[in-house]
Amino acid sequence: MTGSGTGGGAGQAARGGDLRAWLVRRLLLGAGQTVAVVLLVFALTEALPGDAAVALAGDQPDPARIAAIREALHLDRPAHERLVAWAAGLLHGDLGTSLTSGRPVATYLANGVGPTVLLAALTVTLLVPLSVGLGVLAARHEGRFVDRLVSSVTLAVYAVPEFALGVLLVTVFALRLGWLPPTAVGFGDDLLAHPAALVLPVLVLLSRPVCSLVRLVRAGMIDALASPYAAQARRYGIAGARVRYAHALPNALAPAAQQLARTIDWLLCGVIVVEALFVIPGLGTVLINAVAERDVPVIQGLAVVFGLTAVVLNLGADLVARRFAPRAGVAA
Amino acid sequence: MRFPVRARPGRFLLGLLLVAGPLLIALLGPLVAGEPGPRAASFTLGGGHGAGADFVGRDVWRQVLLGGRTVVLTALSATALAYAVALPLGLTGALTHRRWLEDLLMRPLDVLLAIPSLLLILLVAAVFSPGTVGLALLVALVNIPDAARIVRATAAEAAARPAVEALRMQGESWWRMAVGYVGRSALRTLAADAGTRLTGVLYLVATAAFLGVGVAPDAADWAVMVDRNRTGLFVQPWAVVLPAVLIVALTMGGNLLLDAALTSRGRRPTPLRPLPRPRKEHPA
Amino acid sequence: GGPGGAAGGGTPRRGGTLRAVFAGGGASETLDPHRTNLFADAARAKALFDKLADYGNDLSAQPRLAASWEPNDGLDRWRVKLRKATFHDGRPVTADAVLYSYRRIADPKEGFRAKASLEPIDLKASRALDSRTVEFVLKRPTAEFPNVLAAFGAYIVPEGAHDFDRKPVGSGPFRFVSFRPGRSTVVERNDAYWDGPPHLDRLEFIVANEESARVNSLLGGQVEYAHELTPTTARAHEGKGQIEIVRLRNSAMQAFAMKTDRAPFDDKRVREAFFLIADRKELVAGALSGAGEIGNDLFGKGYENYADDLPQRVQDPDKARHLLKKAGAENLRVTLDTSDVAAGFTEAAAIFRDQAAEAGVRVTVRTGSKDTYWADTLDSGTLASYRSGAMPIESHFSQRLLTDSTTNATHWHHKDFDALYQQAQSTKDDTARAAVYGRMQRRLYAEGGFLVWGFADWILGTAQNVRGVAHGAPANTLDWARFDKVWLA
Amino acid sequence: MNGPEFLYATEAPVAEIEDLRVVMPEGARGGAGEAPGARALVDGVSLRLYAGRITALVGASGSGKTTTAAALLGEYPAGAHVTGTVRVPEGPVGYVPQHPAAALNPARRVDALLRDIARARVRDLPRRDRRTAVTERVLRACAEAQLTDAETLLRRYPHQLSGGQQQRVVLAQALLTGARVVIADEPTTGQDALTKRRIVDQLAAVARQGIAVLLLSHDLDVVHALADDLHIMCAGRILEAGPPRHVRTAPRHPWTRALLAPEPASYARADPPETTEPTDTAAENAPAPLLRIRSLTAHHHRTPVLRLPDLSLRPGECLAVVGRSGSGKTTLGRCVAGLHRAYDGEIRLDGETLPRSLRARSRAQLAAVQYVFQDARDAFDEHRPVLDQVARTAVRLRAVPTADALAEAADTLAALGLPVALVRRNPPQLSGGELQRAALARALLAHPRVLVCDEITSGLDTLTRRSLLTHLTGLLRTRPELSLVLITHDRDTAALADRTAVLDNGRLAEHGPTARLLEAPAHPTTAALLRPPESWVAEAPA
């Protein structure tokens, strides 16, 4: 766009065309967002009743002891000072040390991230084809038996809380049938070497996102399959699967991509139930413990990770939305 | 070629059947629940309690009768609230051509998204200790960013159609354009999202109750019941199974009803005689 | 004392690995025995370290690293002789190590849990008489000084030890092998253990905070020992032959704590009315799922010095009403603070709320944050759910019921009660001392602030082939989680 | 050019329709709530398509042509009752839909489907050769469909193509299939005369390959040039059929005669305002222009697609904008209408700069400048009755009460030949030509001062077009404030205008009084576009 333009024209070109400018802008905003996440989490943790000293004191809340711990952990310093000190450390790549154990926060993240990422990756790998496949299948048979079956089953599974489902699966497949190990106890860090231990956790993790994704894909696909462009592709003898997946599906993907981003985020940050149920100590467990212990540096470290993940995932989802609604950028 | 599908009067039947039970229990249950009887030992079967006793020895059936209203009301209102905010936000995001406006609306929401909802509820609840209404607000708040993004993504395509340009050309009001056309075009997807979100909200409320927010942790509330009685799953399954089945039925039924209502009926022709589908002939 | 009744008979067999799963802990856990806070910490510390003394099944102090103790006549100077024991690195356990450990615990800059218990000791004045004799100088006469030596977390570490993450060295029955915080800790047999080497080759501690995960891993054969199961689980699996359920009786006192200096509980008639409101059987059946015994408003049922001659209180709503009327507290409304911090809390609160309604008292249950619950109950509110693990009755008094007690949750401030306590501490004769304790307990029974409605069992599950698990030892006592006596059949 | 007569008698038809009846039952959903009764869209139509022959279906707008053709695809209006038999050969049937925009996938680049179609045809090639073969076939089909510059256009999304380009993409799809039957529903609307001629050649070539072609068209020139058999449709029935010569020379039905009658020389207005040459000096003396476009450069992304030094529209004037497909006519119209913001330069209404985006325009400004979309179907909300949508213009822009607005809308629509019962339906239930007229009515209800009509006659039969143009010229007379910008490919429509601007590849090629341009075009493009049709029909290969 030439420089002469009054704002409107320039904006349109940047929005419609310049992917890179858009990305840069969003990444910059993302950095801001991450800072906001960290600040928000910090403020909320600070506002929580009690602090690490109280939490450490546990059921023996001897005031003198709490005071001593507080002093030992420098919790008597004002909040903003601690935040600034922490942020200064962050600039040097230092995430700080845990209040509770004195170990570096980085080791917490490093230890927790492995199992979490493994679970998330496995789940997503299965989730995407499964939910897209089922969603497309249901849409294809809209209103008929297959659709009802797919919809009912996924909805039913969705309405059962993870916990109950997990317990049920463990009871049936691990304890009654003995096909799979009931928990990941004893498999150490190298869970990938024991795929059997991952089956049930991944199943439980899949149970809910599958439903929401299937529903979104189905909804979008019904409209897309009924569209004249899908009809046109069909007329020309394009194989049914190709019509569905290559021509109709892209139009149904934008909301599903948003949901998927949320799901991945959820998998990375909050699969607490599954981690607890199957004894897989990932980030969710670290988070819950850290909150319980008011271990602010650990919470902060996690907030950084969550913030960055969310920024990247949202960006990805928005990219998909942009890609599959190419006209969206050019509205007058 | 597509096969003709006769209009199915039974289309709504399954959904209706599934929804009717839970809804009736939810609405009328409190009226017929009666006075509490004496407590039994926790998680016991029999002893004058048809469906056994729950985790504190109360009659499960009575709790089930009492526990639908809050579930249905809180979850419904929280979902409705979430959408009431997310819809305008998402639609504005989709319809505006001002990048800064979209960023202004959507990016702050992303910040909320980055914090796991449970953590957010836990933190906010601990700080403000809200009641039932506060909880509904909180749960709605947690759902807004998510819903807004889906609305935005779904609406983006429709918002760029020439039909919208034509509406603009007519000086049509924003609401007519956004809700009447763009929202209408995205209806199916949004209904699907809202339908599943409702269930998510339900359990979020229950989890919050467990964390000591909003609903009392021993409240008669189906979702809370499932959560609190789970330890007794194998000794006294009814305390979990009954409310869970009701929730499942409610969710399934509600969504199937939505599906049925949105079924693109009549897209196919209704033949008087066998439909003259083109007979395909192999070339001689 | 040895294990109080091993499950299954037979002669112990040597060898094997036992995996034990515990609740508690997480990525922040450490092997520093002085930081012991949770049961999991205590079990691990017990495997690696020793205390000078530990509690028997009746919570009387039993010598451990201390071979013997001898007070002076004033009961304010105790000479403790150490037994011959070595740390895992071969160094002997010396008087200096003992003093180092205690001084570390008492370090004012750190907030170690046992610091309060060691408070009677004047550590500056205490000294090593020789390499295996310590002379403890106390700030005041303390007849129950051995209880101090057995205090929770008062472990003996080698001199100079401060980093326990890498290779902790103790004198306990097991040596350190590996430690991954929040996941597992592996230890192996210490053949040189002074109390006889353990039977097991190896012992692995695993952390699983979710109860169903603990049960499932036990049922699935992934662990052999699961700590802290719920009564419901116990009921589901007891006698089914799949796993062995072990109930450790009298492990946790369950109570409601009334602030005796705040209205309405500053009137002892109201307190008594509340004693009479509680239907203890219903509370035990409902909140503990029957896994426990009813209480009699006194701590320490079954422990040494417990006043079991007092009549069992039973529910009497009419009398309660009457008392309340007399106290001018009709239509009383109180808020009961509770939290999900311990099993049965919220349940008991709900049940008690309904029971109170029968006596015309409106109880509102307020669920607080479990992370700060204990600190909150200390000062705020008037009525709160309360629980206590096993400790000698004397410690219960000193920690919770004296004017200067640090965790006086009932705000029980009575000079005469303090004086009685001092009198007991200065009484060398056991029976005479027991009589003083009896008086103190009668007082508490009549007008104390703890409505002790029950004692919960501590429930463990073990695999069928696990032998030597003590059945009579309340949690936190010597024989609880004592894996050196456990063997695999 | 007509096939040998014996073929007609002996050879079996490739596809046929026997006694097709498509009836919308009373009160069918989406139909008018108060539908008077069952209504036959198509009533007893029989049709045979022969290999190598082009069968043309001609008839009034809304007479049921598209419905008949769709039957060959096995597609019927929703909820319709259908009887009769339809027989088509195995394999795909090529279809060039009337509204190409809807048939193009908004989320995929235009080559996606083309390549998929081609891929099916190269299965027998060795794997490594397929890619190049596919590319080659796609490019060939594009060339055949007169899609120049295919390499760049194919990488675009549908919305980045002009209307005519979209149509040629859809035509290319049909040419790629290798179908034995091709249905072309208005394949030449939106094409300029030059392109149209080439497309006609191509369709003739297609037929020569032994493919049966069903041609639905309003363009009699095209029909005359191509048809081997001619079917005249009216109100759902085939009025008469036969070889075009017969039908043309000896129509049995008076209506046929009217439909096929040669166009009047021009619709030139009875009282054309004097027009002066738009020289710079003259422009200053002339009455102040209503609309003035100054040094406009419009971009798509960063590529400029339109450069106009200066163009103005005087009150009461009618300006035709002609140009080859893709030359920037629509872009110009959209810039004026505030639908295209990416331009430099200035557009002034009454001397006041118009905001770039219609969002920033006041109601008065919105009402003053109205635009009729090129693809009418795309520009309607498919969920609301047409009448309501049309009436909204008056409600919103002129603050007319709803009831009055509805009445006014109904009147306007009726004047354009759309009865109330018809427009109470939702847009999908209207034919292409009907929607086009509804779109015009929608804009007219704003009482605009500048009305930009983008190809509003492309979907209309001669009779309807004639009456519509008469109506428009009538309006110019009765509403002195109204000025028209007619974007068109149709010579006769352009002839109606006082002045004509000729766009060539985004530049103003020529500009002047229509009469002069028609008679003495200075620019070769002008000549090519505005040449009388007879001349090119004669040139068409026999």
Ligand SMILES: Nc1ncnc2c1ncn2[C@@H]1O[C@H](COP(=O)(O)OP(=O)(O)OP(=O)(O)O)[C@@H](O)[C@H]1O
């Ligand atoms: N889905 C439908 N439901 C009801 N009526 C319809 C439907 N589709 C078309 N019609 C009506 O059927 C008639 C024939 O429509 P069709 O599209 O076949 O006309 P056409 O001859 O192709 O007209 P045009 O030249 O304007 O495209 C029209 O009056 C139209 O309003």
Ligand SMILES: Nc1ncnc2c1ncn2[C@@H]1O[C@H](COP(=O)(O)OP(=O)(O)OP(=O)(O)O)[C@@H](O)[C@H]1O
């Ligand atoms: N969004 C876009 N991005 C890039 N190029 C575009 C876009 N829209 C249109 N174009 C190109 O701009 C040129 C002008 O398009 P325009 O629609 O104005 O043509 P037109 O004169 O109306 O053609 P037609 O007669 O075929 O409708 C065309 O070459 C077209 O391919």
Ligand SMILES: [Mg+2]
């Ligand atoms: Mg048509």
Ligand SMILES: [Mg+2]
């Ligand atoms: Mg155009």
